[in-house]
Amino acid sequence: MPRSRFTAAEWRKIEALNPDDFGLPKRRAKSAVIGTFNTLKLGKDDDDAKHWDYLTNICKRFDLLAVQEVLDDLSGLERLVRGMRGYELLVSDTTGKFPGARRGLTERLAFIYRPDRIRLDDLASDITYDRSWVLETLQQDRALWNQFFDDLDQRLVTWKQTGKGSRPSISNSTTPAFLTFIRQPHCAAFSLINTGAGSDIPFLAINAHLLYGNAKSERKREFTALVQWLIYRAQAVDRMYHTNMILFGDLNLEFKTAAEKRAEIDRLRGLNQGELGSANAALVNFPLLSVHPDRQHLSASEQLFRTNARSSQTYDQIAFFVHPDEFGLPLPVDNKTAGQHGASGYDYGVFRFTDLVAQALDREPDYNDLPRARRDYISRRVNAEFSDHLPAWTRIPLR
DSSP states (O other), X not given: OOOOOOOHHHHHXXXXXXXXXXXXXXXXXXXXXXXXXXXXXXXXXXXXXXXXXXXXXXXXXXXXXXXXXXXXXXXXXXXXXXXXXXOEEEEOOOXXXXXXXXXXXXXXXXXXXXXXXXXXXXXXXXXXXXXXXXXXXXXXXXXXXXXXXXXXHXXXXXXXXXXXXXXXXXXXXXXXXXXXXXXXXEEEEEEEOOOSSSOOEEEEEEEEEOOOOSSHHHHHHHXXXXXXXXXXXXXXXXXXXXXXXXXEEEOOOOOSSHHHXXXXXXXXXXXXXXXXXXXXXXXXXXXXXXXXXXXXXXXXXXXXXXXXXXXXXXXXXXXXXXXXXXXXXXXXXXXXGTTOSOTTSOEEEEOOHHHHHHHHHHSOSOGGGSOHHHHHHHHHHHHHHTOSBOOEEEEEEOO
16 A cells, blocks of 8 residues: 655654553563454555564564455565564465455455464364355345345435436445355464473464444444354364364454443453353453553543554454363453563553654654644554554463
């Protein structure tokens, strides 16, 4: 994508700041850092060495990184991984657009990992809804879909008569119910390699970039469908390749009010007493929807980490579906003491590179304290050089 590049003087100011001070985790011998990063149309390689060097230095802090919004042209991703010496790559084929279609954004989902810390096991697959399930969802909501297509036909007639506006189509209409994923989530089996006396920690990693769409209702339906898929698999302990699962990705969770946020958090926590309440099921843990101990002193509106560059939403998530009798991955209760068990203990957070740039260019440590016009300016520059999303991470202690 075209970039409004930082000047050489601006890069010097940015590079003079320590990213650790803005939440970028350090790699440590007795723990593994796993994370998620929507890289905003990561595609063609170019000659902007500063951009690639800084992006590489961010990604090298992770032992396993789930990457979203990789475009069909892999040259940029391949350049990134080449710069991360000792890392390997697993990438999906394209999703989000049928080959040759006029509309849609072709994307890939990728995992970048260190094979000395993360072992790739024998399973890799997309998550799909089969034809029978799609037809069943159509049947269940057929009245809504019939009305949807009738309304679309009427808008097409009006458009042909008046010629006003853009041509109505399915892609620019708000759909009435979930049908299937706009981009198929990608999953792969990995194991955290324990170098000490402890056992390796196997898990199924799911990498997802869910629909943003035309309305909040569409975003919520895709998220609910994916969580429901995970619940089904979490209950099927005897049929799972790896019984524990970690969900990574841009889930486009959007909360306009604190009440909405609390309601969704309560709903997800309630899974542990409801669908996942059986003895054989996993517990679900969304750390980024829990208040980190270091942020409890902040106001209610500021306590949760934000993962978009504008620091207004927590779109991106890392979620654990963990069987309590299997040690190694964090349970919901562990969030209460995150960051309080030493440098290699369980922790989670976000690398706030928007705050870093605000500090570098404006000497303001909090992006949100800048005037609106300046926030917009910095946001455009950050989007162009890095992304419109911030990398989120979790530290897993090894034994």
